[in-house]
Amino acid sequence: MKQIYTKTGDEGMTSLRDGVRVAKDDPRIEANGQIDQLNAYLGIVRSMLGDDKENSQLIHAVQREFMVVMSHIATPEGSDNPRELHAADIITQLERAIDQADYQGGFVVPGGGSQLAAFIHLARTQARTVERRLWSLNREHPVNKDILVMMNRLSDYLFVLANEKE
DSSP: OOOOOOSTTTTSEEEOTTSOEEETTSHHHHHHHHHHHHHHHHHHHHHHOTTOHHHHHHHHHHHHHHHHHHHHHTSOTTOOOOSOOOHHHHHHHHHHHHHHSOOOOOOOOTTSSOHHHHHHHHHHHHHHHHHHHHHHHHHHSOOOHHHHHHHHHHHHHHHHHHHHHO
16 A cells, blocks of 8 residues: 655645745635635535536536646746646636526525535635635735636636535
8 A cells, every 4th residue: 555644744834836945824825725625615515415416517527627726826826837727717617617506696594404515505605715815825825716716616607506506
């Protein structure tokens, strides 16, 4: 079995994509940690969607794109990243899904409907946290604009999806 622990982070440091060592509370590490948490929440949502293949496939595409996004966030300025972002394509898909939703407007109190809707709201609030962390990060380390827009659209999509599943 491959050993998973390296002990290189035991003193509060970790590595960016090209091996540069940074503190574990570096804004890039914090942003990626928040994305990782959102990805886990989306995994719960996707597992609960049942036969809703369209939304399940879209969420899965977002989850896959998160791996690329995290890679780009962990790439220091001046270093190349060979992984191609598809955030613009995800934005288009999210906007299409939002436009097709039967959203009538208004506020929703999470937990008043289905368990699935409550989990979607949890993912939505985490998407907003990720968005805030990315904008904070953007002040120090520029973040690709499509990543920022994708996160904003994702939270909107999750809001209307939760509304549909109430």
